[in-house]
Amino acid sequence: MKNLRLIIGLLGILVVLACSDDDTIKDPIFEFISFQNESVTINENGGSIEPIPVVLRLMGYEPTEDIRVDLSVTNTNVEEGIDYELSSKSLIFKSGSFISDTLFVSTIDNEIGTDLERSFDIRIENISKPEIKVGLGIENPTNAVMKVVIADDECTETISVFDGALTNQTPWGTHDINGSVNGSVVTLVGNLITYSPFSNATLEVTLTPDLDGGTKGSVTFDDFNAGTDSDGYEYQFRQVGSGSYDVCSGEIHVGFDVYYMSGGSWVYWYTTNNTITLQ
Template identity: 45%
Template sequence: MKTIKSIILLFIFLISLGCEQDVTHYDFEKYKFVSFIATQITVLETYSTDNGEAYPVYLRYDGSVLEEDFTVSVKITENNAQKDIDYKVENTTVTFKAGEIKSEPLLINIVDNLLNSDQERSLTIEIESVSNPKIDIGVGIVNQSNKSVTLKITDDECSETISIFNSPNLMSSAGNQTVIGTVTDSMVTLTGNLIDYGAFPNASLGITLTPTVEGGTAGAATFENYPAGTDNDGYVYEFRQNGSGTYNICAGEITVAIDVYYESGGSWVFWYTSQNVITIP
């Protein structure tokens, strides 16, 4: 009889032990957890530029309602990503307000670095510590999950260089004229009807393309006062830059405003300003 009782008690104990290890049903009065909501996040590198704000990463709390705030500190490990080049972060501590199950966001500013990257860039963000010692890191009694999240930064740049402007059929927005582009080092020389003036079909202009960052795919388009040539009526022209110019290799586009001057009586006379967008059709 004692043996049967012992077996029954052992069976009840094993059942109760199994319940303790059941990771799908927790006693939230006894067990309290903090974890990341997601484990994998993919963000386009233009996110912060497009949205004007940092990307928010959230943590969650599972357990009985707490009447006091608590904080969670995280550690960021870079995987081919570099701080201030690929991302920026002001603080690695987030707060859970009393009674809340979702943290205030960890804010990651994604930097659009204008560089084409062949390597995957990501951050591993891992929970390092919790200010409340009664709260466990990760969800579950055993094999806790969601202790970290991987944030992958997706590149939006192309792999082209300014040689794409070395083309006999670039298009100028000034009158939708076809012009010829010739690339030498960092300069693109354009030849054709650049100012939509039929008597000057072979104007020329050399534009220097300077990337915003070394190796970047976008930047400034500039030129000094440029001797543009002579029109069919014998007038000599000079082009001068008006304002700032830009270029974007991935868009296949150069944007400049040209002040058109012609020589008369030994002096340069301003005629008009030609707004030009040079594109690859």
């Protein structure tokens, strides 16, 4: 009987050793946490777009206690707080749940146009139960990272679009004028006040974007000596209200009072509101 027990024991040891040397034998049960999608695209249109919900899924394991998952973000031509916002950077699997709570991704309409891809990666960084694997699959796990692509809604032009032939619309008529751009200053030349004796008026306006690289902004100028008409009268333009521009629509809006020189003093004549557009 003792010999039989010894033989059985030796056989057991051999089986264990054989199994230990067999690298192909794997545990048939695996636990994974992953994103549901590898990528998602979200439009930039700010408040007009509902935030995109993002959740994680848990496979092969039913939690008996809450599991916390921490996330990290890697940006490509975007910046958090300027291009997008995340409601959180950690998600929780409640006890007994295979789906995490929800992370919301929203975009910010920042008026910046670019031809470059604008995206960011959300990555599973840490799991409070470390024995659970990240991503689906043992050798080449997938869905451990989710890519969020922001679809830009701005054009990629700059204020250089105003360099050339333009159309000037006033309350009394529409006229062809010319623009030339130097840095942030646009020089407008032509019939700016619908007055034929003064068809060569000049006005320099400064275009300032609402934020660096933006396609929209303000139009300003100081009291500007606009030139002399064919009758010899000198003119000055003085801005009224807030001017604006939009590169994507190719428009400049600016209003100003028209003054002329008489007896050594500037005399108010009338006010004009101009819409200047690309031809």
